[in-house]
């Protein structure tokens with residue numbers, strides 16, 4: 158949709174009660190006070206700034222044609238569910254035609270819908286229905302690479318075989334190099350993210366092609382202006398259909414380091430093998446900003462569309478902030494998805510080696526991004542799980558067997574009180590956790606299959622049992638399939654929790670604890686995780702300080718409490734979250750003591766003593782207890798006040814407030 162024609166109605170105006178899941182307005186959440194002062198100030202910010210984006214992993218959302226895979230009609234069927242939850246945008250995992258080597262992140266045709274999910278008519282219906290209900294739709298598209306089944310790739314190979322189609326340079330082709338002994342080897346020692354070397358040999362044409370990810374995902378050659386033009390055409394095609402933006406997969410990898418001598422080797426950190434970790438060679442490469450600026454000018458500048466860049470490799474707050482400049486002529490992306498907080502449990506970036514992390518590390522990772530984004534006038538993204546990650550509840554709240562619901566609600570309080578656009582992943586609102594036990598039929602994801610096969614072949618004999626056990630634990634803790642388990646809509650096992658029909662097998666087994674999570678049940682229970690999520694979304698929308706307020710961490714080194722303030726104009730929130738499954742005694746720092754009143758807690762009303770309604774100087778937090786307090790007026794003695802005044806909100810919002818003591 159072109160800029161000028163974009164007009165969506167406010168989401169609440171479109172709340173249509175779903176016949177199957179009625180919400181009773183009388184179901185009040187625990188202590189939440191929604192009718193306190195509302196800040197309606199128009200900030201003049203782009204629409205995505207205060208949006209809650211809900212990620213749908215299409216194959217696991219809802220199947221309507223009994224083939225065991227979720228589909229577009231399933232999403233259309235569940236739009237009311239999403240409207241009731243209160244999200245603003247749906248992000249669809251790749252829906253384009255694909256051989257599904259990497260669940261659609263290997264696109265064979267950018268202009269066709271994957272037949273597993275439906276066809277273009279189903280897509281048009283979904284898009285129109287979503288827009289009618291006030292939901293925007295963004296598509297997930299991989300432009301760094303395609304599938305090796307893509308016509309472009311086949312043409313490129315054909316060009317090297319002599320077909321005069323001009324597509325020889327559409328991908329990154331290179332000759333073998335000869336070492337001093339006359340042995341042939343790949344052009345560089347770069348290790349692919351999934352397995353082995355980043356260069357794959359094609360004997361028919363005696364050349365290697367480069368693939369950062371799997372060998373069936375060749376990288377496009379962005380150096381070639383024809384490739385860039387083709388990619389921009391893809392984006393325009395979908396934007397002209399009316400989509401509201403894109404999640405741009407691995408977008409900081411589109412420019413690779415190459416010098417006049419060829420492809421430089423990466424530093425050797427694993428002396429026993431040829432392939433070496435090469436993030437510094439392919440992430441944030443020399444021309445990435447040129448390409449993204451060009452893409453902005455050619456495409457995004459002409460639409461009111463979101464460019465959300467995924468950067469899972471090699472991004473820091475400093476590098477990240479360079480992608481989101483608001484300066485005319487330097488614009489590239491609107492938002493970036495960064496990963497530091499979900500990499501704390503890896504050793505040297507290796508996700509399969511599990512590591513225990515401490516809360517101060519998590520606080521540092523989150524605070525760095527929150528602060529840096531605010532400093533540069535950018536805008537953060539706030540998220541804790543997605544289709545590549547385990548369930549946030551299993552990762553961030555370790556003792557949640559007994560406290561599942563409290564932990565899930567605590568994480569909701571965290572997510573919706575940080576600064577940035579919130580990315581919510583399907584099933585998170587149901588408090589879904591990783592399954593407890595490993596099972597072989599759960600190993601479907603290409604990355605996990607490669608890892609599991611390698612471990613099995615490497616450890617056939619001695620020490621095998623122990624190594625296999627460790628690998629099973631790693632897979633059930635970190636593997637990508639655990640977060641991809643189909644959504645349990647109902648508690649019945651005979652139709653896979655309402656995900657598919659009783660005659661079909663879901664593509665990935667259903668969750669063993671499906672009954673606990675079932676959406677249908679939770680929507681009717683006023684104390685459920687789902688209702689808590691819905692209320693947190695509302696709370697955030699009604700109190701702009703929770704969206705725009707300045708973030709300030711309190712006691713960054715406290716081992717159990719994650720506490721911070723959010724301050725905006727004359728309103729200040731104090732959020733204190735006990736991230737451990739035991740009582741924690743916390744002495745509030747002096748500026749946080751006086752004058753706060755309770756907004757909400759994840760413990761039920763009546764469970765707290767009256768003193769909990771007001772923050773006092775010392776208090777005992779119960780396991781996974783989270784509390785949000787609020788204070789109005791400039792006499793709220795925040796850290797800001799002590800500093801004698803601070804600019805509030807984003808520079809572009811033009812809001813300034815100086816605190817007086």
Ligand code: GLC
Nearest residue numbers: 259262299370406407469545
């Ligand atoms: C991104 C996607 C992931 C995919 C990879 C290669 O990280 O989120 O699922 O495997 O890119 O496209």
